[in-house]
Amino acid sequence: MIDIAPGISLDESWLSESFIRSSGPGGQNVNKVASAVQLRFDVTDCPVLTQEVQARLLRLAGKRATAEGEIIIEARRFRTREANRLEARARLVALIARALEPPPKPRKRTRPSRAAKEKRLEAKKRQGEKKRLRGKVEE
Numbered sequence: 001m002i003d004i005a006p007g008i009s010l011d012e013s014w015l016s017e018s019f020i021r022s023s024g025p026g027g028q029n030v031n032k033v034a035s036a037v038q039l040r041f042d043v044t045d046c047p048v049l050t051q052e053v054q055a056r057l058l059r060l061a062g063k064r065a066t067a068e069g070e071i072i073i074e075a076r077r078f079r080t081r082e083a084n085r086l087e088a089r090a091r092l093v094a095l096i097a098r099a100l101e102p103p104p105k106p107r108k109r110t111r112p113s114r115a116a117k118e119k120r121l122e123a124k125k126r127q128g129e130k131k132r133l134r135g136k137v138e139e
Contacts, residue, residue, distance in 0.1 A: 002089060004096050008048055015092075016040045017085065022076040036076035039088040044069035049096075057099035071095070 002010040022036035043054050043065075058065045065071050073095075075088035112120075 002093060004093050004100070008100070010041075010046070010048065010093075010096075014041060014046055015089075017088075019081060020074075022084075033081075035079060035081050035084060036074060037081065037084040037088045039073045039075070039085075039092060041071045041073075041092055042069065043071060049099075053099050056103070057096060060095060060099055 002012070002015075004010060017040070018038045019034040020036045020038055021034050043049065043057055046054070049057065054069075057071070058069060061071045064073060071092070073088045073091050075084040075091065077087060078084050
């Protein structure tokens with residue numbers, strides 16, 4: 001079980017991993033060992049997530065989400081399979097945690113009151129008067 005938030009855990013059986021050859025560091029070993037990880041998670045089959053969380057998750061995943069509702073995360077930063085597996089899982093957990101947060105309420109536009117406008121204009125007049133008094137000194 002992979003813990004995401006209090007009360008929400010992913011079962012390991014919902015994830016599928018395949019290992020592919022990775023470009024990048026590794027020397028001669030890079031052509032022999034499949035150390036990159038391709039993690040697949042089917043969002044639509046996950047009973048733990050609600051419909052709205054699933055929709056947010058697919059929207060947040062962007063191009064990593066397929067048309068069938070599957071998220072594919074590739075990790076190839078490290079030279080070892082295990083490190084890449086852990087990174088892919090951490091990225092999936094972070095993505096799901098972001099999807100669990102409810103979207104912020106839209107800002108409701110307000111207008112300044114008449115008293116606030118008058119107070120602002122009065123402050124501007126006082127500042128202008130202060131600067132006007134700093135003018136040339138006459139002899």
